[in-house]
Each structure stands twice: as C-alpha cells, then as structure tokens.
Amino acid sequence: MTVIDVRQLHKRYGDRVAVRDVSFSVERGEIFGIIGRNGAGKTTTVEIVEGLREADGGTVRVLGLDPADPAVRERLGAQLQESQLPDRIRVGEALSLFASFYRNPAHPEALLDHLGLGGSVNQQYKKLSGGQKQRLSIALSLVGSPEVAVLDELTTGLDPQARRDTWQLISDIRDRGVTVLLVTHFMDEAERLCDRIAVIDQGRTIAVDSPSGLVRRVSSGVRVTFQPSAPLAPDALDRVTGVTAVSVDDHTWTVTGTGNLAHEVGSALAALSVVPLSLNVLQADLESAFVSLVSRES
Numbered sequence: 462m463t464v465i466d467v468r469q470l471h472k473r474y475g476d477r478v479a480v481r482d483v484s485f486s487v488e489r490g491e492i493f494g495i496i497g498r499n500g501a502g503k504t505t506t507v508e509i510v511e512g513l514r515e516a517d518g519g520t521v522r523v524l525g526l527d528p529a530d531p532a533v534r535e536r537l538g539a540q541l542q543e544s545q546l547p548d549r550i551r552v553g554e555a556l557s558l559f560a561s562f563y564r565n566p567a568h569p570e571a572l573l574d575h576l577g578l579g580g581s582v583n584q585q586y587k588k589l590s591g592g593q594k595q596r597l598s599i600a601l602s603l604v605g606s607p608e609v610a611v612l613d614e615l616t617t618g619l620d621p622q623a624r625r626d627t628w629q630l631i632s633d634i635r636d637r638g639v640t641v642l643l644v645t646h647f648m649d650e651a652e653r654l655c656d657r658i659a660v661i662d663q664g665r666t667i668a669v670d671s672p673s674g675l676v677r678r679v680s681s682g683v684r685v686t687f688q689p690s691a692p693l694a695p696d697a698l699d700r701v702t703g704v705t706a707v708s709v710d711d712h713t714w715t716v717t718g719t720g721n722l723a724h725e726v727g728s729a730l731a732a733l734s735v736v737p738l739s740l741n742v743l744q745a746d747l748e749s750a751f752v753s754l755v756s757r758e759s
C-alpha cells in the first residue's frame with residue numbers, strides 16, 4: 462500500500478523555484494530516504510508532505526489524504542528541530558505535553574525506556590547531550606503513535622556511536638510497523654538504513670531506487686588495481702570471469718568488473734605465477750554513485 466505519494470511537486474519562494482518537479486512514492490513499512498546537495502529542495506519537499514507548507518503545483522497524498530487534512534496530523538509524526546523546545550522543560554514534561562495533543566498517544570514512559578531515555582525523565586532539556594536531544598526529538602515525533610514518521614537530518618552533530626545507536630532505533634521503529642521518510646546528507650546512513658532512496662537535484666528527482674540499484678546504475682561495480690611481479694601479456698586477464706575492462710598505465714593494471722573480481726583476478730595471476738603487488742580493491746558505494754548521478758545533471 463502506498464503511504465506517501467508525491468507527483469510532479471512544484472514550489473517557489475517568490476521568484477526562486479525551490480522544487481521544480483519532484484515525484485516519488487513510499488510504500489507501507491519502508492524506510493525511504495531523500496538525498497541531495499545543499500539547497501536541492503529536500504526540506505521543502507518534506508515540509509509539504511508534513512502539511513507545513515503548501516505546494517504551488519503537483520499532488521501530494523499522505524495515507525490517501527491531502528497533507529493539510531487535520532486527520533493527517535494524527536497519523537504522521539515529524540521530528541522537531543533542536544531549537545523548538547524551551548531550555549527548562551523536562552524530558553517527561555515535554556513528552557506528556559506532546560502526548561496531550563493526540564487521541565491515541567503512546568505511553569510516555571514506555572517510549573522513553575525504548576529510546577534509552579528512561580533515566581532522563583526529570584532532566585531539563587538544556588542539560589541533555591546532543592545524542593539525548595536527538596533521541597527526545599525522535600520520541601516526540603513518535604508519541605502520537607503515528608503510522609508515518611518524517612525525520613530530517615537525523616544524526617547531524619552526533620558522534621559515531623550515537624549515530625549507530627540512532628540507526629538501530631530507526632530500524633526498530635520500522636520493525637514496529639511505522640513507515641519512515643528520512644532526509645539525510647550522510648551516504649553511509651542512507652546506504653545502511655534505507656530500502657529505497659530518491660535523489661533530488663536542483664529541485665528535480667533524478668533517480669529513485671534501492672541503494673544497490675543506484676550503485677549499479679552508475680558503476681561497473683568493483684575496481685582492482687595492482688602491479689604485476691612479472692611482465693604480463695596485455696590480454697592476460699581479458700577472459701577472467703567478471704572482468705569488463707582492463708587498462709595498464711605505467712606498470713599499474715586497473716581491472717574493472719563485477720562479482721568476486723579480486724578473487725578471480727588473484728586466481729588468474731596465481732596460475733601465471735605472477736604476484737599482484739600494491740593490490741587495491743575499490744568497491745563502488747552510494748557516495749560514488751551519488752557524486753556521479755548529480756555531476757551528470759550539472
């Protein structure tokens with residue numbers, strides 16, 4: 462079932478077009494990512510999905526409804542930005558306050574326990590660490606027991622361990638049946654968490670695919686470089702399984718291809734009694750795919 466459907470979205474601020482033509486749909490139970498350069502139109506897009514901004518063109522449906530429909534507020538949880546809570550409010554108070562806005566709120570204490578904030582109920586907001594503030598903002602987005610959670614820049618400013626903990630949290634939320642729309646600048650985060658990703662550039666969707674699908678679109682997969690310990694015939698590796706291209710530059714061989722390329726090349730070299738020196742294996746990742754996709758558009 463489609464939970465969020467965005468078709469040919471268009472939004473301008475005065476003369477500036479922020480979103481030109483964005484389309485994607487998110488299915489129930491997915492973690493769906495939106496990635497793009499600064500100013501690409503990501504936040505504007507999700508703010509329209511959240512019902513905080515009005516589109517100038519195109520259609521947006523959340524759970525089959527117009528995002529401005531008050532019924533959507535009950536069923537969609539949006540992560541608050543850090544500055545939106547008063548310094549002195551205590552964790553428990555903030556959660557109870559937000560819970561009071563909803564007809565069917567989650568149990569605040571159970572939610573805090575689940576998010577690792579059980580011991581911080583009486584802490585003032587200003588005394589929380591960056592990671593705790595982030596956890597609280599996620600808790601507040603979930604306190605209405607939403608079917609959809611929209612999270613923008615989830616782990617910005619967190620240390621590596623807190624980022625990983627937050628990723629685990631998001632996976633848990635999904636496992637409990639919540640559909641997640643996630644805006645992120647971090648390619649490792651998108652690659653690790655998202656089932657599918659929309660790449661937005663200059664206000665347009667330029668690709669929607671799984672992380673591995675995006676990587677496959679722009680890259681031949683794996684690149685192996687080495688210097689042979691003894692001279693090799695120029696076509697020595699041409700027929701090795703998975704090899705798609707071979708080039709030699711100043712004694713350095715570069716072999717590109719797919720599958721278990723390093724193993725196949727290693728075996729072929731061993732059969733020729735040649736040792737690969739300075740061996741380097743580069744696996745294409747989402748970051749290289751992203752750079753390649755957006756540079757095609759520039």
Ligand SMILES: Nc1ncnc2c1ncn2[C@@H]1O[C@H](COP(=O)(O)OP(=O)(O)OP(=O)(O)O)[C@@H](O)[C@H]1O
Binds near residue numbers: 479480
């Ligand atoms: N309230 C506003 N008034 C005028 N222009 C705006 C406003 N909000 C955003 N913009 C402009 O619209 C464009 C898209 O901004 P948006 O914040 O949606 O992009 P983004 O992809 O979320 O960027 P970032 O990754 O930097 O957060 C940018 O050129 C931005 O300067």
